[in-house]
Amino acid sequence: MSPDTTPATGSEPAKLSHVRADGSAHMVDVSEKAxxxxxxxxxxxxxxxxxxxxxxxxxxxxxxxxLAVARIAGIMGAKKTSELIPLCHPLPISKVTVDFELDAADSVRIIATVKTRGVTGVEMEALTAVSTAALALYDMIKAVDKHASITDMRVLAKSGGKSGSWNIAPQQHPNPEGEIRA
Structure with a gap:
């Protein structure tokens, strides 16, 4: 597969927007987007x-x-995404929420939603928010559980822009009856 293509669902491969014809990475020009x-x-x-x-x-x-430390870390992570991910555009973030669902048995689900009014999406900001929050939570608990792990990071939904809206069903807790919201 050439560096400017991805597996396609149709007959022609889809072009990757962050790769030029010669295979080098570049920041996408979004100046003409609505x-x-x-x-x-x-x-x-x-x-x-x-x-x-x-x-x-x-x-x-x-x-x-x-949880308070992880929430602040997640918000800060979303705001710093373009400084951490090389090809992300700096965006005027208008809102970040970081929430937690605690399963009394063994897990914390971290959910982050990021909003903006701009010319490019905020999927990377939402992913950076949950990953930064998860890292901060891990840092807070590693002294009492050296075997804790961070798993299953993914985008659940997006809206706005030319490609429209989509969402997927969230993963289920291993023990839904033991769930506690924080």
Whole structure:
């Protein structure tokens, strides 16, 4: 497969917008695109132990309130995306929400939604928000669970722009009855 193509659903391969004909990467020119309201939601999971989940739920972690730290880290991550991901455009972020669903058994689901009014989407900002929040949460719990893991990061939904809106069903908690919202 050449560097400027991806697997296509039709008969012709789709062009990658961040790759020039010679195969080199470049920042896409979005100057002619229409400004629209755009939104994206992403999720990531932090898996740990039941004992750690009890500490997280009660704000009893040795380093302090793990969810508050992770929420701020996620918001900051979304705002810094273009500084972290080389080909992302800086965007005027209008809103970032970072929320958590706690499963008493062994996991935290992190959900971030990012909004803007601009010429390009905010999927990367939503992914950066959940990944930064997950990293901060991991940092807060690693002293009590060295085997914690970050898993299943993905975009759940997007809206706005030429390609329109789409969404996928969120993953189910391993123990939906034990779910606690924070």
């Amino acid at each position: 400004e629209t309201s755009r939104e994206a939601t992403a999720e990531a999971w932090v898996r740990t132990t039941e004992e750690v989940m009890a500490l997280v739920a009660s704000s009893g972690m040795p380093k302090g309130d793990a």
